[in-house]
Amino acid sequence: MTLIIDLAPDNFNDVINASAEIIKNGGTVVFPTETVYGLGADALSSEACAKIFRAKERPIDNPLIVHVSNFEMVKQVAEISDDLLKKMKNIWPGPLTLLLKKKDIVPDIVTSNMDTVCVRFPDNKIALALIEKAGPIAAPSANIATKPSIVDSADAIREFDGRVDAIINAGRVKYGVESTILDVTVHPFELLRPGAFTLEDIEELLGEVHVGSVAGGYSESSIALTPGMKYRHYAPSKKLILIENNQKFREFIQSDLSADFVALCSMENAQYAKYDSLILGNDIYEVAHNLFYYFRMLDSSNKKFGVIQSFSEKGIGFGVMNRIRKASYLILKDKENIDKINNVLNEYR
Numbered sequence: 001m002t003l004i005i006d007l008a009p010d011n012f013n014d015v016i017n018a019s020a021e022i023i024k025n026g027g028t029v030v031f032p033t034e035t036v037y038g039l040g041a042d043a044l045s046s047e048a049c050a051k052i053f054r055a056k057e058r059p060i061d062n063p064l065i066v067h068v069s070n071f072e073m074v075k076q077v078a079e080i081s082d083d084l085l086k087k088m089k090n091i092w093p094g095p096l097t098l099l100l101k102k103k104d105i106v107p108d109i110v111t112s113n114m115d116t117v118c119v120r121f122p123d124n125k126i127a128l129a130l131i132e133k134a135g136p137i138a139a140p141s142a143n144i145a146t147k148p149s150i151v152d153s154a155d156a157i158r159e160f161d162g163r164v165d166a167i168i169n170a171g172r173v174k175y176g177v178e179s180t181i182l183d184v185t186v187h188p189f190e191l192l193r194p195g196a197f198t199l200e201d202i203e204e205l206l207g208e209v210h211v212g213s214v215a216g217g218y219s220e221s222s223i224a225l226t227p228g229m230k231y232r233h234y235a236p237s238k239k240l241i242l243i244e245n246n247q248k249f250r251e252f253i254q255s256d257l258s259a260d261f262v263a264l265c266s267m268e269n270a271q272y273a274k275y276d277s278l279i280l281g282n283d284i285y286e287v288a289h290n291l292f293y294y295f296r297m298l299d300s301s302n303k304k305f306g307v308i309q310s311f312s313e314k315g316i317g318f319g320v321m322n323r324i325r326k327a328s329y330l331i332l333k334d335k336e337n338i339d340k341i342n343n344v345l346n347e348y349r
């Protein structure tokens with residue numbers, strides 16, 4: 001039995017009290033953050049955290065983020081220098097997660113037996129009040145493993161009713177892509193996942209960052225099949241094709257070749273669509289806000305495939321393009337002929 005806890009204008013405290021009680025009793029609660037919904041449990045209880053892995057069907061070797069609501073709680077779960085803590089006072093609460101050395105109080109199941117822990121101080125009223133009342137909360141994104149993250153409570157209820165103890169029904173979240181993850185145990189700091197907190201802002205506030213390979217994850221070959229379905233993340237169930245060249249994207253969506261496709265694109269590009277389109281938005285924050293929501297709409301549409309354009313990688317666009325690439329089954333670059341898409345997809349028609 002899953003309790004659906006509706007948020008109304010006058011019941012904030014009741015929502016927090018009921019949800020905190022469930023967490024303190026070792027239960028699981030789906031709750032909003034400013035990025036995506038989280039599937040939370042008491043971060044200091046192995047048994048409670050085991051329920052997260054079961055509800056999400058998450059492999060046990062994929063560690064959880066620990067959510068905190070004040071600076072004392074950061075020090076309760078992780079080692080952090082005074083200098084860094086001081087700098088984080090300009091950033092937290094906010095969607096930048098730090099990878100730190102963990103303290104013994106954090107059970108091994110949370111960190112998959114590693115000696116590091118991801119710590120996140122979310123900028124969402126409900127999340128903060130819940131953590132303040134219940135203590136540190138371990139929470140991955142609230143979605144069945146490999147599916148797109150959830151940005152709307154209606155989707156959370158569809159996916160988790162019957163799998164968790166409670167779901168806070170609080171509508172749409174602010175950003176729509178997950179937090180940025182920064183490893184601060186190495187120097188220079190290393191970006192592990194681009195996300196809602198921009199790289200530009202990190203570099204301004206914390207100094208130089210090593211970016212490594214997070215943006216890629218796909219092959220440079222002429223027609224890039226995402227390496228093995230095993231590594232698709234954040235993906236709709238329907239096959240998604242990314243056409244990186246905007247001219248080619250427009251050519252494709254105005255051709256008969258796109259009859260089986262929903263086009264996910266800007267308003268400007270949607271004018272070229274001969275068949276169905278979903279307008280992701282006009283600026284990159286709107287695109288972020290709608291991306292995972294529309295992945296789920298694509299899955300419930302009557303079309304077989306999705307095709308998506310690329311966006312600028314500045315600011316939050318870096319995180320957006322990282323999610324699009326990871327979700328894509330096929331990635332077409334500048335030089336390819338769009339006819340290839342149909343050759344590759346014919347076996348799925």
Ligand code: TXA
Binds near residue numbers: 114178
């Ligand atoms: O915005 C967010 O960060 C959301 C909301 C709910 O807070 N949470 C989220 O959690 O996206 P999750 O579990 O879906 O993604 C966290 C990522 C995973 O890829 C996990 O492998 C990685 O962080 N991670 C967690 N702990 C780690 C650790 N100790 N070392 C390396 N990677 C870690």
Ligand code: MG
Binds near residue numbers: 140141149
């Ligand atoms: Mg996730």
